[in-house]
Amino acid sequence: MDKRVVRTRFAPSPTGFMHVGNLRTALYEYLIARSQGGSFVLRIEDTDQERFVEGAVQVIYRTLGEVGLSHDEGPDVGGEYGPYVQSERKELYRPYAEQLVRDGKAYYCFCTKERLESLHAEKEGGGYDRHCRDLPAAEVQALLDAGTPYVIRQKMPLEGCTTFHDAVYGDITIENKELEDQVLLKSDGYPTYNFANVIDDHLMHITHVVRGCEYLTSTPKYNLLYEAFGWEVPTYVHLPLIMGKNEDGSVSKLSKRHGSTGFADLVAEGYLPETIDNYIALLGWCPKDNRELFTLAELAENFSIDGISKSPAVFDYDKLRWFNGEYIRAMDQERFLSLAMPYFRQVFGDKECDWQVLASILQPRVVQLTQIPEMIGFFRELPDYPAEFFVNKKSKATLENAGPMLEAAIAELGQLGEWKLDAIHEALIALAGRLGVKNGTLLWPVRIAAAGVQVTPGGAMEILTILGKEEALRRLRVGLEKLK
RNA sequence: GGCCCGGUGGUCAAGCGGUUAAGACACCGCCCUUUCACGGCGGCUUCACGAGUUCGAAUCUCGUCCGGGUCACCA
Numbered sequence: 001m002d003k004r005v006v007r008t009r010f011a012p013s014p015t016g017f018m019h020v021g022n023l024r025t026a027l028y029e030y031l032i033a034r035s036q037g038g039s040f041v042l043r044i045e046d047t048d049q050e051r052f053v054e055g056a057v058q059v060i061y062r063t064l065g066e067v068g069l070s071h072d073e074g075p076d077v078g079g080e081y082g083p084y085v086q087s088e089r090k091e092l093y094r095p096y097a098e099q100l101v102r103d104g105k106a107y108y109c110f111c112t113k114e115r116l117e118s119l120h121a122e123k124e125g126g127g128y129d130r131h132c133r134d135l136p137a138a139e140v141q142a143l144l145d146a147g148t149p150y151v152i153r154q155k156m157p158l159e160g161c162t163t164f165h166d167a168v169y170g171d172i173t174i175e176n177k178e179l180e181d182q183v184l185l186k187s188d189g190y191p192t193y194n195f196a197n198v199i200d201d202h203l204m205h206i207t208h209v210v211r212g213c214e215y216l217t218s219t220p221k222y223n224l225l226y227e228a229f230g231w232e233v234p235t236y237v238h239l240p241l242i243m244g245k246n247e248d249g250s251v252s253k254l255s256k257r258h259g260s261t262g263f264a265d266l267v268a269e270g271y272l273p274e275t276i277d278n279y280i281a282l283l284g285w286c287p288k289d290n291r292e293l294f295t296l297a298e299l300a301e302n303f304s305i306d307g308i309s310k311s312p313a314v315f316d317y318d319k320l321r322w323f324n325g326e327y328i329r330a331m332d333q334e335r336f337l338s339l340a341m342p343y344f345r346q347v348f349g350d351k352e353c354d355w356q357v358l359a360s361i362l363q364p365r366v367v368q369l370t371q372i373p374e375m376i377g378f379f380r381e382l383p384d385y386p387a388e389f390f391v392n393k394k395s396k397a398t399l400e401n402a403g404p405m406l407e408a409a410i411a412e413l414g415q416l417g418e419w420k421l422d423a424i425h426e427a428l429i430a431l432a433g434r435l436g437v438k439n440g441t442l443l444w445p446v447r448i449a450a451a452g453v454q455v456t457p458g459g460a461m462e463i464l465t466i467l468g469k470e471e472a473l474r475r476l477r478v479g480l481e482k483l484k
Numbered sequence: 485g486g487c488c489c490g491g492u493g494g495u496c497a498a499g500c501g502g503u504u505a506a507g508a509c510a511c512c513g514c515c516c517u518u519u520c521a522c523g524g525c526g527g528c529u530u531c532a533c534g535a536g537u538u539c540g541a542a543u544c545u546c547g548u549c550c551g552g553g554u555c556a557c558c559a
Contacts, residue, residue: 322508365521
């Protein structure tokens with residue numbers, strides 16, 4: 001049993017884009033730490049100077065904040081094992097690489113980029129040919145003295161196998177001859193991702209290395225590094241990939257061509273952060289009781305590594321939409337109103353109306369906030385519609401009776417003093433009773449005339465309320481005209 | 485192509501040698517109803533294939549097939 005305090009880390013590189021796959025990795029790292037009373041560390045991996053993106057680190061902070069993944073240590077909050085930005089740790093890696101060279105487990109490589117490229121061109125997928133692996137010491141020293149640019153490469157065993165254990169995939173064995181003499185330290189002095197990862201994870205006392213399983217085949221290289229330093233190997237937790245469905249029906253690793261795959265994109269499409277948390281938690285993990293609705297705190301209580309699945313999962317927008325609808329319906333109306341208001345304004349402009357009623361008809365129906373303008377467009381302007389809309393079999397509404405119904409409604413509503421939902425409701429129900437028709441027979445034509453579309457969020461009374469007396473009556477008269 | 489991983493309905497999935505193989509999304513139908521949505525009820529589709537082990541296999545083993553990942557001075 002592992003008695004160490006659990007420490008996980010999220011180590012994104014600042015690209016300015018938070019892919020849901022990365023976010024899901026962050027979430028699992030957070031959950032593994034939280035579920036075991038451990039710490040969650042944020043480390044920025046910016047060793048690729050060519051890929052530097054302005055403001056990208058802010059995107060990471062903002063996203064983690066929005067989804068509620070609070071970190072215990074990181075560049076912004078500090079911690080015992082800083083700095084937490086790799087570029088600020090640059091000088092720290094070289095001694096480790098040089099130690100490996102001294103121990104005969106790594107070597108200087110002076111091969112030029114051009115030579116490596118031609119190597120690639122020649123033999124398909126061959127990899128580095130270990131040209132500098134056994135350079136005589138004197139020659140190495142001479143090249144070094146001459147200031148020749150170099151990288152430091154890890155010396156892989158030429159034969160045998162390396163086996164490592166993964167918490168979700170079990171034991172995995174890979175033949176050492178498959179392993180390339182990977183670069184540890186680049187010619188610009190920066191460590192490669194793989195190298196910096198091992199050094200930092202060790203220095204930061206990370207106990208669980210959680211990452212997508214695209215790293216599965218490179219894990220032996222990590223292991224060899226830990227062994228070379230005599231360090232304790234962390235628990236590896238490789239996560240099944242998130243897949244996207246292609247046009248032709250096939251699937252592949254979720255990427256931009258599959259639609260919105262960035263956290264920010266999803267939010268812009270009207271998905272709630274808690275929806276995203278909940279949904280991606282279930283992409284590759286399942287609790288014993290198969291529960292589906294979880295707050296972040298509940299996830300932290302229930303998460304366990306043995307519930308992580310081995311097989312890849314297809315990102316399903318339909319299911320995401322369902323979750324979003326659940327969350328929208330579950331929130332209090334006040335919050336819904338504040339989330340919906342910007343969309344209301346797109347349609348209503350500066351006009352006011354009974355926002356409470358509008359919110360009340362939308363909240364049970366909206367699945368994505370972005371649907372709102374389209375759903376309520378008819379409020380802004382009465383669409384032109386054919387008289388046939390007044391016909392509905394189930395409501396017993398016909399071209400013949402719709403006119404009289406509208407006339408009765410106009411008369412009734414016209415003398416209504418207070419234009420409130422309750423009053424309108426009461427008046428129309430009473431009217432239907434007096435007319436001796438079922439509610440639908442009266443309300444169908446009223447709703448059609450008020451909205452000008454056949455399908456509406458909410459019913460006739462709500463729509464009339466929102467329109468306001470003057471506009472409501474005007475629309476009913478327009479409807480009446482169509483029936484003459 | 486080499487190596488690695490995976491394969492339960494259209495999708496997410498439970499299952500861990502004996503189950504009528506759960507549940508959710510989607511889809512279809514019915515009910516509720518003031519249209520739609522919500523809700524309720526019902527339906528549709530699944531253990532990739534072939535051997536083997538076993539009294540008994542979705543569960544264990546092997547092979548085949550299919551899918552994916554990976555083979556950078558990127559992370």
